């Protein structure tokens with residue numbers, strides 16, 4: 001009966017992107033929420049490139065998981081197997097990688113593990129070098145301290161409605177999420193994050209936020225490509241990773257981890273392996289330049305010492321950040337200094353540095369009137385009319401990247417930023433990093449060793465049975 005209800009709801013939801021202005025009603029969502037299908041946590045992560053996708057979902061029993069993938073039109077079907085690992089709650093997390101996907105092709109997929117067989121969902125690969133991403137941050141699916149289910153359910157509904165609102169404006173190929181997907185890092189929260197039927201047809205690329213690191217379940221939730229697992233110091237729950245899409249190299253950085261030596265080695269290797277890709281985009285959680293929260297400015301100053309020169313050395317065009325829950329755009333920066341001022345609604349041709357954007361938040365938009373911190377690299381910030389519930393649609397093309405930023409409350413497109421360049425280098429200088437930079441990177445690596453000890457203490461105090469050896473060294477696997 002539940003299966004039939006889930007199927008009926010899935011058919012209804014499949015029509016949703018065609019209905020302009022439609023958001024799922026509370027009543028429909030609450031019914032869907034009670035189905036096993038809503039709680040299966042199905043997520044499609046990026047593969048190393050467009051020909052791959054990596055699937056992840058939860059099940060109550062462990063067995064060899066499979067993804068059945070069928071090319072729409074031809075009906076040609078392939079089955080891929082993977083592995084399952086036990087989660088901290090006693091469930092199983094299933095991981096399957098699908099390869100050999102063609103460009104510009106629609107597929108349907110079904111996830112199978114033991115006696116669980118998911119509904120059928122559609123995914124589409126990008127055609128050529130153009131694709132559209134939705135960039136959001138701080139989705140904050142939150143399990144309340146009192147363990148009540150309602151907050152996860154309600155937060156997941158808002159996120160679902162944001163996906164649908166964005167999907168009404170443009171088809172979305174991938175969601176770029178700059179961290180704090182969950183507030184306590186719990187499996188239940190990641191199940192809520194991945195409950196949206198519309199989201200299950202879109203690839204999801206998450207960075208790890210400081211809140212994701214409050215628990216340990218991001219580690220079993222994720223299934224990500226090209227992770228750097230061999231660092232001197234890494235995070236227990238995840239790593240830097242990269243993937244290619246269109247003509248863009250995405251480097252997703254674990255910014256809770258201050259190990260500058262490891263991040264530098266990761267970026268150097270990712271860039272070296274993808275020399276001919278035109279655009280380089282970083283996604284990470286900590287905001288560095290947004291400066292809307294004065295007490296965080298000292299933290300940002302320290303983080304900028306590590307990340308700013310790295311963005312410049314590796315000629316990063318665009319950095320998509322989070323953490324402050326306020327929308328802002330930095331000037332074009334080179335080694336943390338403004339080289340071109342921007343004021344909003346700009347078009348930049350051959351920018352001589354990196355632009356960083358911080359989006360708002362989905363479930364925890366800030367509404368206070370905090371003073372701007374005195375940070376002269378902040379180019380533009382959005383003074384909200386509704387709230388800081390913000391989503392961005394980014395059109396990636398060979399010759400340009402255009403970021404269109406929207407208020408969820410008003411539907412207004414309040415800012416547009418276009419980057420253009422006529423070659424891979426564009427306007428990026430080739431000066432290399434400051435001579436003292438390796439020392440700063442080393443200081444970050446030493447700091448992280450001790451920080452990992454405090455992470456282990458905090459996890460223990462929160463009731464997680466995690467050994468110190470695991471936190472210090474098994475993150476390195």
Ligand SMILES: [Fe+2]
Nearest residue numbers: 138180211323
């Ligand atoms: Fe956050």
